[in-house]
Amino acid sequence: MFHLMLAACLANDPTTCAERLLPAADSADREECQRRAEPIARDWLARHPRLKGGEARCVPTEDLPALAMQEIAGDLFFHQGAVDQLSRQNQGRIANLSFIVGDTVAVIDAGGSRAEGEALYAAIRKVTDKPISHLILTHMHPDHILGAEVFAEAGARIVASSRLPEAVARRADGWMISIPNQIGHLAFLGTQIAPVDQQLTAAMVIPLGPTELTVTPEPSGHTDNDLIVQDSESGALFTGDLVFRGLTPSLDGSLKGWLDWIAAGPPEPAPALIVPGHGPIAENWDEAVAPQQQYLQALRDTTRKAVANGMPLSQAIPAIVNMMKPWSEGWADFAATTARNAATAYSQIEWE
Template sequence: MFEAVIMACLVADPALCRPVLLPGYEASALAACEAALADRPPVPTLAEGIERGAITCQPIGPVARVEEVAAGVFAHRAVISDAAPENGGDVGNAGFVIGGDSVAMIDAGGAAQVGEALYRAIRAKTDLPVSHVILTHMHPDHVLGASVFAAAGAEVVGHAGLSRALTDRAQTYLDNFGRLIGKQAFIGTRVLLPDVTVESSMSLDLGGRVLELRAWPSSHTGSDLTVGDVTTGTLFTGDLVFHVHTPALDGSVLGWQSVLADLRGIEGYTQIVPGHGGPVLDWPDGGGALAGYLDVLVDETREAIARGDSLAEAVEKVATGEMSKWELFDLFNPRNATVAYTELEWE
């Protein structure tokens, strides 16, 4: 298999270059890829500070590993880690659903190169067009690969609060993930705002296959969206559910408790693809560990406030008994305790 790429280099450091995928020109033979380029010359969109080089056809690049967790439903389990050069930003789960007419991608990884690998995984399974890339929330490990699918013609779909959240944080996300991953590997990465937003709920028909999208109030973040495949009873929860990876609170801890309880009460779904871990968990049992952690976080934060502990004192104590149950605990639990304390001290 062959694909079209453009060599993209940093203007500030021309020695740092990366072949960036141009989706839509995949072919089994080199000549066919080159003929497609000649027939439909691409107009690549790259971020500022990137110099465009030659467009060529090359053997297909790295393909993301996916697991078929239900008929036509594929999940990619990312690494349980913070973004780093060795993982290239592949630290948030993703997946896709194949319908009769098109494919929907759910989340897109933490860099353009992750999105490219996920796009290739779709192409290894089907030639159907990718009609939608659905972003479950604002965090960079789930959104920064979306431009690959937009270039392939997909509409970007997200929570009604996603545009504002990404607008406010775009440069911070790009700076931080670019630093953690490395400038060269991060070439081609951009932040895209949604074309379609979900205020409460929405149905997407992929051709005899309906996805149910639901926007949730502030919980893990202020922009959480779930995607349910009615056909197989599979729910993509994004980071409303964590597994193995320590939960990360960036919204309302009380809201998250409420939303999780509502999610666990929804009928019709027997398994989920969480935002981290898995890649598939039985439902609603798969939410038990997170529910337990949130209960401890709330209870112990309230106890710390009642004792008169300062924020700094509370952060050192709250929920530390949960450490053995989760990975990356020292990185995320202090942040969670800080957010919970700030929320609950005003009860």
């Protein structure tokens, strides 16, 4: 297979340039790719008015830069993101990303930029040329969704919680300013937010031939728009950011709801492995959630103590972070994330 790579530069900074992969031009041979290149590049640039286009070339699959993937079960592939917050060093590539190959391909989360979405797409194409039928977004956060446009261009149907589009819309303008400054304008070049095609209010099943995926919206926990995905063939459970391992959990939903979700245990049948939103895969439920459960329980209890002592928010945040220090071991970015969590938890617990 051959793929169209288009040189593109920021219109307001012609020194910031990168090649962008345009999946709509994928072709069986170089000549067909070259024939399709001009109209596809022209249309793509029209949808990306902040960019100016340059040279286009067609390259074979083996020449595409791709994410490193691990096959964790038959036809199930996993990429572990950096266990860190967004930075120029990691280029925003901090979320775990996966894909499952059946009669078609289903992708779970798309990465934190157009560039990462392209690298994930390239990794898929190095495994199979089967069509990509679905992209499942586990929740709204930008490190999981900003690569989605690549898969929309490849023909995938984007599936997410019905609450995700509104949550993204409230934050999108801010992300388009803040994230390039965090990860670098070059790493962010060409990134746009893709619309959701299928908004879920109840569980749905995606048949892939030898396996099927059950996609289930969850009540408010990490966010108010979390999904989990169960793969029938491998027994894998993809939790998105309802499970953090190594990176301090971030609270952007309901603290009580998140703890209730953990306490309820995994869906049946019991998962054979658990793929979190951040950090390494776990082999059982307790391994996956016990440290996070302890952290969230401590956040609840220390916040209750601060509220009971009549502390205003400005005093409560540093006090909660200090009281939480016994639970800091093993969590990256503990102090900064816990301070943000304390503010969110305080706003919920003061009205208990």
